[in-house]
Amino acid sequence: MTKKAISHNFQSTTKDGSEFRTWFRGEHTNFNPTALQMVDEEAVETFVLKGWQPDTPYITPETQITAFGSCFAANISNWLSKRNFRVLTQGEEAKRAYVVSCGEGMVNSFVIRQQFEWAWENKVFSQVLWHGYKAEEYGYDPVAQAQTKELFDKTDVFILTFGLSEVWYDEPTGNVFWRTIPKDVYDPSRHKFRVASVEENRQNIDAIYQLIRKHRPDAKVIVTLSPIPLIATFRDNSCITSNSVSKASLRVAIDEVVRAHKAEGKLFYWPSYELVTDVFKMPYKSDRRHPHIPVLDYIMTRFEHSWCISSEQNPPPSLDEAWVKACAAAGLLPAQLDGIVSGKRPYRMRQLINGGERLDRDDKVHSGKIAMLKRLLFRWDAERKAGALQSDQ
Numbered sequence: 001m002t003k004k005a006i007s008h009n010f011q012s013t014t015k016d017g018s019e020f021r022t023w024f025r026g027e028h029t030n031f032n033p034t035a036l037q038m039v040d041e042e043a044v045e046t047f048v049l050k051g052w053q054p055d056t057p058y059i060t061p062e063t064q065i066t067a068f069g070s071c072f073a074a075n076i077s078n079w080l081s082k083r084n085f086r087v088l089t090q091g092e093e094a095k096r097a098y099v100v101s102c103g104e105g106m107v108n109s110f111v112i113r114q115q116f117e118w119a120w121e122n123k124v125f126s127q128v129l130w131h132g133y134k135a136e137e138y139g140y141d142p143v144a145q146a147q148t149k150e151l152f153d154k155t156d157v158f159i160l161t162f163g164l165s166e167v168w169y170d171e172p173t174g175n176v177f178w179r180t181i182p183k184d185v186y187d188p189s190r191h192k193f194r195v196a197s198v199e200e201n202r203q204n205i206d207a208i209y210q211l212i213r214k215h216r217p218d219a220k221v222i223v224t225l226s227p228i229p230l231i232a233t234f235r236d237n238s239c240i241t242s243n244s245v246s247k248a249s250l251r252v253a254i255d256e257v258v259r260a261h262k263a264e265g266k267l268f269y270w271p272s273y274e275l276v277t278d279v280f281k282m283p284y285k286s287d288r289r290h291p292h293i294p295v296l297d298y299i300m301t302r303f304e305h306s307w308c309i310s311s312e313q314n315p316p317p318s319l320d321e322a323w324v325k326a327c328a329a330a331g332l333l334p335a336q337l338d339g340i341v342s343g344k345r346p347y348r349m350r351q352l353i354n355g356g357e358r359l360d361r362d363d364k365v366h367s368g369k370i371a372m373l374k375r376l377l378f379r380w381d382a383e384r385k386a387g388a389l390q391s392d393q
Contacts, residue, residue, distance in 0.1 A: 039368035041323035068103035070163025072226035107163035109204035110176035135182035201253035227276035280330035298326035
């Protein structure tokens with residue numbers, strides 16, 4: 001007997017349909033954007049940054065900043081330092097602190113918590129947990145501890161970047177290592193691997209926040225999730241799927257802690273992870289791990305506009321120019337736009353706009369991208385007329 005195929009009709013909800021008014025949607029309803037809605041740079045504020053920005057920027061050139069954690073933290077430190085903001089972890093006087101000498105290697109929530117407990121609470125662990133990039137032991141050096149404490153004691157804004165949830169630990173004590181274990185001391189009877197749970201990450205992040213509130217009650221804390229994926233997994237399955245779990249565990253933990261303390265006005269989340277993975281089409285270099293430089297530059301330009309009070313002598317970079325260059329690097333716009341925008345070349349921009357090249361398969365999205373480039377060109381023309389921009393002809 002042949003069974004008759006059943007056809008299922010799936011509801012398509014639109015603002016114009018009667019079903020849109022069927023369900024109560026709560027006080028806040030924020031929709032996922034269409035490709036057309038994401039063409040302009042302003043869309044990032046509406047569809048990504050909404051709910052995550054401070055009421056007003058308050059990082060000034062005098063604000064003392066400490067940024068460490070996964071390797072993405074180095075991008076933040078380098079950008080702010082280059083832009084003449086005061087990043088303490090870039091200072092020569094703090095180079096002995098492990099959050100400086102090995103800061104971007106602190107990729108899990110356990111090790112970041114360990115640094116705060118060691119510096120402020122004098123907690124020393126029962127074994128060597130910390131190793132450098134060449135597997136050298138990092139002991140509980142009192143000089144490094146003193147420099148770390150001094151660094152934390154001065155900090156007005158902590159920027160902490162969490163990277164992954166896969167950890168190696170010592171089974172008898174439960175202590176978690178910075179990385180894996182050096183080969184010459186690895187003991188399979190006690191050195192084990194696991195994936196940290198959401199609850200473990202939540203507890204660590206909450207403990208870090210509470211320590212900062214205890215010792216630096218007025219300091220602000222900005223937490224980010226690194227968009228850099230795992231280079232390899234120690235699980236017996238694909239790295240790509242393990243990376244999803246690793247990031248999801250941290251992202252949920254961060255969200256729970258931020259929601260729990262949001263009313264205090266001291267703890268914030270910066271969505272660098274979502275900016276890389278959800279906004280740009282092909283954000284990574286050929287290694288599929290490190291974002292293209294223009295993508296990183298756009299994220300930090302956005303951060304500066306949201307968080308920093310720049311001086312008149314050192315205004316923040318242009319958002320719309322940084323956006324176009326990032327989109328070009330990520331395959332959302334023609335690659336030649338990087339050079340056109342970097343050199344501010346109106347003539348070449350007109351050539352591209354009028355050349356008939358398709359910028360998207362969708363007609364509306366194509367037209368939206370052309371309109372965006374025309375608006376940038378219009379601004380350049382206005383600057384040229386005002387004498388602020390030379391002609392490229």
